[in-house]
Amino acid sequence: MHPAGRAAPWAALAFVVLLYLAPVVFAGSPYVLYILTLTLCYAVPAIGLNLLFGYVGLVSLGHMAFAGVGAYATALLMKAGVGVVPALAAGTLGAGLIGLLVGIPCLRLRSHFFIIVTLAVGMMLYLLFNNLDWLTGGAAGLPGVPRPQPLDLGVATIDFRLSEGFYWLAATAFAVAFAAQYLLVRSDFGRSLAAIRQDEALAAARGVDVFAHKLAAFAISAAIAGLGGGVMALFLRAVAPLSFDFMESINLVLIVIVGGAGYLYGPYLGALLFVALPEFLRAADQLRLVAFGAILLVLALYAPRGLCGLAALIGRRLRHTPAGAAADA
Amino acid sequence: MPELLAVEGLGKAFGGIRAVDGVSFRIERPGIYGLIGPNGAGKTTLFDVLCGRQAADAGEIRFEGRRVDLDRVHRRARRGFARTFQECRVLLEESCRDNVLFAAQDKRLGREGLQAMLRSGRARRAARAEADRLLDLAGLARYAEAPASVLSYGQRRLLEIVSTLMTRPRLLLLDEPASGVNPTLLNALHDFLKRMFAERPAVFIVVEHNMEFIMSLASEIIVMHQGRILERGTPAAIQASRQVIDAYLG
Amino acid sequence: MRRCERIVTAIFEQVVNGTMMGAIYVLVALGMVLIFGVMEVLNFAHGVLFMAGGYLAWVFYYGLTGSYPASVILAALSLAVVGAALERGVFRRVRTNVPMQIVASLGLILIVQNGAVLLFGPSALAMRVPTVTALVHVGDLSFTQQHFVIIATAAAAIAALAFFLFRTRLGTAMRATSQNPEAARVVGVDPDRIHLLAFAIGSGLGGLGGALLGPLFLIFPQMGDLPLLKALTAIVLGGLGSIPGAIVGGFVIGIAEALSTLVVSTDYRDMVVFLLLIAVLLVRPWGLFGIRVRGEG
Numbered sequence: 001m002h003p004a005g006r007a008a009p010w011a012a013l014a015f016v017v018l019l020y021l022a023p024v025v026f027a028g029s030p031y032v033l034y035i036l037t038l039t040l041c042y043a044v045p046a047i048g049l050n051l052l053f054g055y056v057g058l059v060s061l062g063h064m065a066f067a068g069v070g071a072y073a074t075a076l077l078m079k080a081g082v083g084v085v086p087a088l089a090a091g092t093l094g095a096g097l098i099g100l101l102v103g104i105p106c107l108r109l110r111s112h113f114f115i116i117v118t119l120a121v122g123m124m125l126y127l128l129f130n131n132l133d134w135l136t137g138g139a140a141g142l143p144g145v146p147r148p149q150p151l152d153l154g155v156a157t158i159d160f161r162l163s164e165g166f167y168w169l170a171a172t173a174f175a176v177a178f179a180a181q182y183l184l185v186r187s188d189f190g191r192s193l194a195a196i197r198q199d200e201a202l203a204a205a206r207g208v209d210v211f212a213h214k215l216a217a218f219a220i221s222a223a224i225a226g227l228g229g230g231v232m233a234l235f236l237r238a239v240a241p242l243s244f245d246f247m248e249s250i251n252l253v254l255i256v257i258v259g260g261a262g263y264l265y266g267p268y269l270g271a272l273l274f275v276a277l278p279e280f281l282r283a284a285d286q287l288r289l290v291a292f293g294a295i296l297l298v299l300a301l302y303a304p305r306g307l308c309g310l311a312a313l314i315g316r317r318l319r320h321t322p323a324g325a326a327a328d329a
Numbered sequence: 330m331p332e333l334l335a336v337e338g339l340g341k342a343f344g345g346i347r348a349v350d351g352v353s354f355r356i357e358r359p360g361i362y363g364l365i366g367p368n369g370a371g372k373t374t375l376f377d378v379l380c381g382r383q384a385a386d387a388g389e390i391r392f393e394g395r396r397v398d399l400d401r402v403h404r405r406a407r408r409g410f411a412r413t414f415q416e417c418r419v420l421l422e423e424s425c426r427d428n429v430l431f432a433a434q435d436k437r438l439g440r441e442g443l444q445a446m447l448r449s450g451r452a453r454r455a456a457r458a459e460a461d462r463l464l465d466l467a468g469l470a471r472y473a474e475a476p477a478s479v480l481s482y483g484q485r486r487l488l489e490i491v492s493t494l495m496t497r498p499r500l501l502l503l504d505e506p507a508s509g510v511n512p513t514l515l516n517a518l519h520d521f522l523k524r525m526f527a528e529r530p531a532v533f534i535v536v537e538h539n540m541e542f543i544m545s546l547a548s549e550i551i552v553m554h555q556g557r558i559l560e561r562g563t564p565a566a567i568q569a570s571r572q573v574i575d576a577y578l579g
Numbered sequence: 580m581r582r583c584e585r586i587v588t589a590i591f592e593q594v595v596n597g598t599m600m601g602a603i604y605v606l607v608a609l610g611m612v613l614i615f616g617v618m619e620v621l622n623f624a625h626g627v628l629f630m631a632g633g634y635l636a637w638v639f640y641y642g643l644t645g646s647y648p649a650s651v652i653l654a655a656l657s658l659a660v661v662g663a664a665l666e667r668g669v670f671r672r673v674r675t676n677v678p679m680q681i682v683a684s685l686g687l688i689l690i691v692q693n694g695a696v697l698l699f700g701p702s703a704l705a706m707r708v709p710t711v712t713a714l715v716h717v718g719d720l721s722f723t724q725q726h727f728v729i730i731a732t733a734a735a736a737i738a739a740l741a742f743f744l745f746r747t748r749l750g751t752a753m754r755a756t757s758q759n760p761e762a763a764r765v766v767g768v769d770p771d772r773i774h775l776l777a778f779a780i781g782s783g784l785g786g787l788g789g790a791l792l793g794p795l796f797l798i799f800p801q802m803g804d805l806p807l808l809k810a811l812t813a814i815v816l817g818g819l820g821s822i823p824g825a826i827v828g829g830f831v832i833g834i835a836e837a838l839s840t841l842v843v844s845t846d847y848r849d850m851v852v853f854l855l856l857i858a859v860l861l862v863r864p865w866g867l868f869g870i871r872v873r874g875e876g
Contacts, residue, residue: 059681061623105861111677112621112819113860116811119623120856123808127853131846188434189441195420195431202418205380206496207406207436216438246804250685257682286693293689300683301672 012182012264016175023164030163037163039268039275040170041235044228046255046267047177052221053253054262055185056214057197059115062122063225064252068129068244070095070226071233072136075145078234084148088173088230095226096219098125103218107211122249129241141240145233166235173231174268177224182264184220193217254296260308269307331394332357333532334500339388341371341378348374350556352388359530361522363537363547363564367577370553372536373415376502380412381405392500403436409499413489413506415536421478425469425488428477429460432492463491466524468517483510487518494525500532507539515539519546544568552576592720593837599726600809601833602733606788607810608817608825609740610781616757616820617770617777620670620680624687626807628782631691632658632789633798634699637706647708647794651732655787662782666775674774695800703797711794725795732791736784737826743780744822753777757820805849809836812856 019040026032045067052058070091077087106117129136136142148169151158158168184190192213195203204210233239242248251274259270278288303310334356341349348371356362364372377383379390381402390398397405411432420428433456435441464470467487472480477488486506493501506522507515519542526533537543543550544564552559552567554576560567567573611625622628632654639650665687673679710724744750755763756773764770789803796802810825813832817824832852839851 053678057678059678061681105857109860112615112619113815115621115677115681116815117857117860119808119811120853120860124850124853124857127847127850131850187441188436189438191427191431191434192436192441194422198420198422199418201382202414202420204402205382205406205412205414205418206432206492207403209401209403209436209438212438250688253682253685254689261678284697286696289689289693290697293686293691293693296686296689297669297683300679300686301669304676304679304682 012178015265016178019171019174020168022171023167033163033167035276035279037167037170037235039271040167040174041228041232042252042255042275043268043271044170044174044177044231045225045252046228046259046271047174047181048221048224048226048228049252049256050259050261050263050267051181051184051224052217053256054260054266055190055197056193056217058214058218059118059253060122060218060221060249061115061119061246061253062125062249063118063221064229064244064248065122065125066095066099066222066225067229067232067252068125068239068241069098069222069229071229071239071244072129072142073226074230075142075233075239076135078145078148079142084151084169084234088227088234091230091233092223092227095229096223099222099225100215100219102222103215107214107218119246122246126241126245129244136239136241139241141238142233143238145237145239147237148234170231170235173227177227178264178268180220180224185264189213189216254292257299257304257306258292258295260306260310262305263308263312266306266308273307332391333359333393335389335391336379337389337391339375339378339390340386341374341383342386347556349378349385352553352556352558354551354558354561356532356534359526359532360548361526361533361535361546363535363543363550364553365537365540365543365550365567366553366559371556372553373504375553376412376504376534376536379500380410380502406496407436409497409531410502411493411496411498411500412502413486413493413504415504415508417482417486417489417509419477419480419485419489419492422476424474424476425464425480426457426460426473428488429464429492429495430456433460433495433497460495463495467491467521468514483514486510487514487521490518490522497529498531501534503533503535503537505536505538507537507542515542522546540568588719589841590838591717593841594834595717595720595722595726597834597837598830599729599833600837601830602730603788603792603806604809604813604833605826605829606733606736606784606791607806608813608829609737609822610784611810612814612817612820612822612825613740613753613777613784614781615814616822617753618670618674618774620674621684622665622670622781623681623684623807624665624691625782625785625810626803627688627691627695628658628661628785628803629789629806630695630798630800630803631661632786633793633802634695634704634789635786636790636793637704637798640706640708647710651787651790654790655783658786659779659783661786663775663779665782666778670778671771671774692800699800701800703799705797706794708794723795725791729791729795732787736787740780740784740822749776808849809833809852812852812859815856816859 022036023033026036045063048066049060049063052060073094074087074091077090078084102121106114106121109117130139148160150160159165192203192208195206195208196210196213200210229244232243255270255274256267257270258273259266259268274292278285299306332355336355337353339349339352340347350371352375366372374383378385381400385398388398389396392408397408400408420431423431461470461473464473467490469484469487469491472484477485480488486509490503490506506518510518522533523546535543535547547564549561550564550567551561552573559576560570560572562570607625607629611622615621635654635657636650639653640647644650644653669683669687670680673683710728713724714721715724715727744754752763752768753773753776755766756768756770760770788806792802792806809832810829813828814825816828816831835855836848836852840848843851
């Protein structure tokens with residue numbers, strides 16, 4: 001069975017709990033908290049792309065544009081005075097709907113054609129963000145997204161005047177996306193997706209409606225990307241088209257690949273490396289991206305399953321038992 | 330009583346070559362039917378058209394009284410069609426048990442999603458027990474946990490057949506099940522197919538080049554030649570037929 | 580009548596501009612299609628090779644030769660060598676794995692594009708070659724000489740490629756590999772050698788495009804992005820894998836987008852092209868000139 005399907009429920013739960021504890025651990029350092037929040041903002045759309053790329057094997061080169069749909073929708077609704085939860089939900093659904101509409105024609109295309117059309121769709125959406133001045137504010141984007149009202153959750157209140165507030169929000173969005181990923185992958189739906197990735201003709205012969213499954217995965221993936229975009233808009237308090245251009249879509253693929261496509265924790269790990277590493281290394285922005293490009297190249301050639309894949313491999317070597325090897329391979 | 334499978338005037342051409350050229354036949358009763366013929370006779374194309382992997386240019390297919398030739402592959406699969414591939418296809422990354430379980434799972438989109446929330450423990454255990462029983466009958470029990478990629482080619486063929494049988498097919502199309510299978514495994518395959526047919530009678534159509542294997546397995550043989558059906562009869566009658574011998578030699 | 584004349588003049592101007600840009604797109608598209616045809620690799624990093632061609636021409640012009648034609652040839656040759664190295668070191672290994680192909684080309688994009696910023700800075704470089712300042716007058720209109728240099732060079736490159744593919748043994752072997760790799764192998768064509776050659780020629784053509792366009796517009800790290808996307812559109816228009824299709828597609832895109840500026844604002848010019856791309860993919864995914872290939876399932 002696929003690696004992610006084996007992840008123990010307690011480990012996944014512990015991971016999410018640890019995420020929530022971060023603001024307590026790093027209480028004295030708002031800078032670290034800022035980095036971790038930004039990491040979550042990238043990790044959520046990365047989960048969306050991971051579902052598509054890691055589990056169904058479809059490459060989308062315009063996925064940040066779906067995050068953009070979520071970001072603009074959330075920002076516009078917030079500016080119109082809508083509450084934070086409905087605004088995020090609308091952003092998520094909006095991106096999912098666009099994904100569905102885009103997917104219906106595009107998913108009929110074969111491998112290279114599909115990749116080209118995702119690129120074209122991403123560019124189209126970017127050009128719309130950049131040029132529909134009356135709606136999106138054009139190249140300047142939408143500054144001044146209002147700070148959400150405090151959120152009363154019964155047990156606790158999320159106060160957005162504190163930086164912890166945004167972290168909790170991002171962590172909650174991440175937890176939702178993470179849980180969705182976990183459940184989908186473990187469900188029979190996830191098994192069908194894995195079968196499509198391994199052998200489309202076989203999956204169809206066993207009764208899988210390949211097109212409908214791909215479409216559902218594509219729409220869910222776009223919706224999760226939209227959720228990430230919405231959180232990003234709230235956290236940065238502004239939206240600009242450049243956050244959702246072609247290069248950002250490439251970066252998202254980078255995050256998924258480096259973390260490990262098809263692994264539950266891959267998107268978070270990839271996002272953490274992408275956001276945090278350069279902050280600590282203090283290297284020039286371009287040097288960092290050159291280095292990431294080199295990493296991408298090396299991973300494509302030698303370790304297509306990314307860091308999580310390497311970790312799993314090392315884990316197997318360490319255990320060294322034939323039974324373990326058979327169950328894990 | 331309507332026939333189980335009725336094929337009428339089925340045609341499929343690639344460029345100028347008529348791979349299947351006006352094939353008509355009926356199958357009234359469950360049974361194991363051998364489909365033989367020289368290379369290029371159109372057997373695999375007939376399978377592809379029957380299960381919907383390729384659209385027919387002409388003709389009609391009815392199964393249990395309903396037309397199916399306009400349905401797509403997965404629809405026919407949900408009607409009870411199951412097939413193996415000449416090139417042998419299994420999910421290499423999954424364990425043997427998961428291969429078999431996947432074949433049997435409900436593939437309807439809505440239900441699959443719900444499985445994540447409300448999985449019925451009893452149904453799961455029953456499916457798992459059945460998968461293990463079939464793997465055991467096919468002699469693959471000790472590989473249940475192992476990924477399909479560690480199996481030999483012959484074992485993969487067996488696994489593919491076990492997977493199709495797990496779907497409780499009403500029409501099973503086996504494309505050269507014996508090719509690449511060693512003699513020991515061949516006997517196991519023979520007994521396994523006989524046993525599965527006795528357990529759940531259905532229409533099994535088997536394309537095969539191994540004459541000894543197919544003649545002892547099938548109750549009836551259909552011979553194809555140059556895209557058409559040449560002859561049909563009991564194994565003994567076919568083996569004695571002058572026409573069939575000519576087709577193979579000429 | 581005056582009005583009518585003005586419209587004709589404007590259309591003529593845009594047709595010349597469009598033919599020039601179309602020639603650039605053809606050079607980029609030909610390279611990609613050549614590579615895709617023989618080895619089914621779609622190199623998304625082709626755009627940064629185009630950009631590298633622009634920078635290299637600049638370096639050769641100001642740092643080495645002082646002669647523009649020599650710089651262009653040197654830049655194209657250097658890119659051919661780079662292309663050969665990329666085939667050997669990267670794409671040969673990921674030839675059969677489509678997702679990893681894409682990942683590898685994305686890695687190359689990051690390396691080359693950001694590497695260019697590190698080496699030359701983020702701002703655009705100007706390359707003042709004589710043909711850019713010299714003007715050609717046609718009626719009331721004037722174009723730079725470079726417009727016609729580009730069109731003529733592209734035409735020469737197309738002719739040379741056609742000669743190579745149809746009149747030489749090696750070219751014939753390349754076409755054979757593209758049409759039927761198995762049969763080509765049987766008659767003794769070494770596929771690795773053909774792949775290497777296709778990558779070298781393809782990348783060289785991309786570099787040539789960059790070296791030609793660089794002086795006319797500016798040389799900057801993203802200069803290859805739009806030509807890449809337009810070339811992809813041209814390739815899809817021509818049917819992925821068809822060389823005549825890529826040539827026609829490139830010119831159609833160039834002229835269509837130039838003419839579209841007469842009707843819609845330049846902001847929407849690129850959108851017209853992408854809409855065209857998406858529309859073609861949806862209506863005729865095998866391209867306007869391509870041959871339909873049977874899909875699975």
